[in-house]
Amino acid sequence: MLRLAVPNKGALTEGAQTILKEAGYRARKDSKELVVVDPENSCELFFLRPKDIAVYVGEGTLDAGITGRDMLHDSGAQVEELIPLGFGRSTFRFAANPGDFDSVADLKGRRIATAYAGLLESYLAERGVEARVIRLDGAVETAIRLGVADAVADVVETGTTLRNIGLEVFGEPIAQSEGVLIKQVGAAETPGLRQLIRRLQGVLMARDYVMMDYDIRAERIEEAITLTPGMEGPTVSPLHREGWVAVRAMVPRKGHQQIMDELSEIGAKAILVTAIFACRV
Numbered sequence: 001m002l003r004l005a006v007p008n009k010g011a012l013t014e015g016a017q018t019i020l021k022e023a024g025y026r027a028r029k030d031s032k033e034l035v036v037v038d039p040e041n042s043c044e045l046f047f048l049r050p051k052d053i054a055v056y057v058g059e060g061t062l063d064a065g066i067t068g069r070d071m072l073h074d075s076g077a078q079v080e081e082l083i084p085l086g087f088g089r090s091t092f093r094f095a096a097n098p099g100d101f102d103s104v105a106d107l108k109g110r111r112i113a114t115a116y117a118g119l120l121e122s123y124l125a126e127r128g129v130e131a132r133v134i135r136l137d138g139a140v141e142t143a144i145r146l147g148v149a150d151a152v153a154d155v156v157e158t159g160t161t162l163r164n165i166g167l168e169v170f171g172e173p174i175a176q177s178e179g180v181l182i183k184q185v186g187a188a189e190t191p192g193l194r195q196l197i198r199r200l201q202g203v204l205m206a207r208d209y210v211m212m213d214y215d216i217r218a219e220r221i222e223e224a225i226t227l228t229p230g231m232e233g234p235t236v237s238p239l240h241r242e243g244w245v246a247v248r249a250m251v252p253r254k255g256h257q258q259i260m261d262e263l264s265e266i267g268a269k270a271i272l273v274t275a276i277f278a279c280r281v
C-alpha cells in the first residue's frame with residue numbers, strides 16, 4: 001500500500017489534486033476529507049499542511065509526498081526530490097523599501113522577516129552574512145511597515161503582493177521553487193512508488209508534447225527527421241502514393257508551430273497536430 005502526502009490547502013493544492021487525478025488516483029470529495037483510501041491503486045492519500053509534508057516523509061511514516069521545493073529545503077528533513085511537477089512555480093526573494101538595499105551583503109546586522117527561516121538561515125550562512133532572522137507565519141510583507149523588520153525574504157510569483165505594499169525585490173533570487181514529489185533519503189522505491197513516478201512522468205509528458213503527423217517525399221525524409229526526431233525515432237510508413245511516406249512523431253508542444261512552418265518549407269503536406277491524452281514514458 002502506497003502512503004502518499006498531498007497538500008490540503010494553499011497554492012499547491014489544486015495542482016497536486018489535478019495531476020494525481022490525471023494520473024488515475026482517487027480525488028477527495030471535499031476539502032474537509034483528511035484521508036482518502038484508493039483500493040484500486042493500492043494507495044492511501046493523506047491531506048496535510050504543505051509545510052508538514054517533508055517532516056512526515058522524512059520520518060518515514062509516509063512513502064512519498066507532494067510539496068514545494070522551497071518547503072523541502074526549509075524543513076531540513078531527510079527528504080529528496082524525485083521529480084519536479086511543473087505547477088506552483090515561484091521564486092524566493094529578498095524585498096525591502098525601494099533603495100534601502102542592493103544585495104544580500106547589505107543585510108549584515110539587519111532584521112529579515114520570513115516564514116521560511118530554515119531556507120533563509122542556510123542561504124545567509126553559505127554567504128557568511130550575519131543577520132537577525134524574524135520568524136513569522138505569513139503575510140511577512142507587512143513586517144517592514146510595522147517596524148518588525150528591515151527586509152523580508154518571501155515567495156514571489158506575480159509580484160502583486162509586494163507592489164501593493166510598496167516593496168521592491170533586491171539581490172539575486174534566493175531559490176526557484178515548484179511542486180515536487182519527494183521521498184525519504186535512502187528509502188527504497190516500492191513498486192507502488194515506482195508506479196506513481198511513471199504515471200506522473202506520463203502526465204507531464206502528455207502536457208508537454210503533442211503528436212505530429214505529416215506526409216513528405218521520401219527523398220526529404222532525413223531532413224524531416226532532424227526536425228521531428230521523436231522519442232525513440234519517428235514512425236515512418238509507406239504512403240499509397242509512389243515516392244511519399246507518412247511520418248508520426250511526438251514533438252514538444254512549445255515551438256510546434258515553428259516545426260510545422262519548417263516542415264512546410266521542405267515540402268511536407270497534411271501536417272496534423274493532436275493533443276496526447278495520456279502516455280507512459
Ligand SMILES: Nc1ncnc2c1ncn2[C@@H]1O[C@H](COP(=O)(O)OP(=O)(O)OP(=O)(O)O)[C@@H](O)[C@H]1O
Nearest residue numbers: 009010011012050068070088089090138155157177
Ligand atoms: N502565489 C503563489 N503562486 C505560486 N506558488 C506559490 C504562491 N504562494 C506560494 N506558493 C508556493 O506554494 C507552496 C506553498 O505555499 P502556501 O502559501 O500554500 O503555504 P503556506 O504559506 O505555508 O500556507 P498558508 O499560506 O496557507 O499559510 C510553496 O512551495 C510556495 O513556493
Ligand SMILES: O=P(O)(O)OC[C@H]1O[C@H](OP(=O)(O)OP(=O)(O)O)[C@H](O)[C@@H]1O
Nearest residue numbers: 138139140155156157158159160161162
Ligand atoms: O507574487 P504574488 O503573486 O503576489 O504571490 C506571492 C504571495 O503569495 C503567498 O502568500 P499567501 O497567499 O500564501 O499568504 P501568506 O503570506 O499568508 O502565506 C506568498 O507568501 C506571497 O505573499
Ligand SMILES: [Mg+2]
Nearest residue numbers: 010011138139
Ligand atoms: Mg502562503
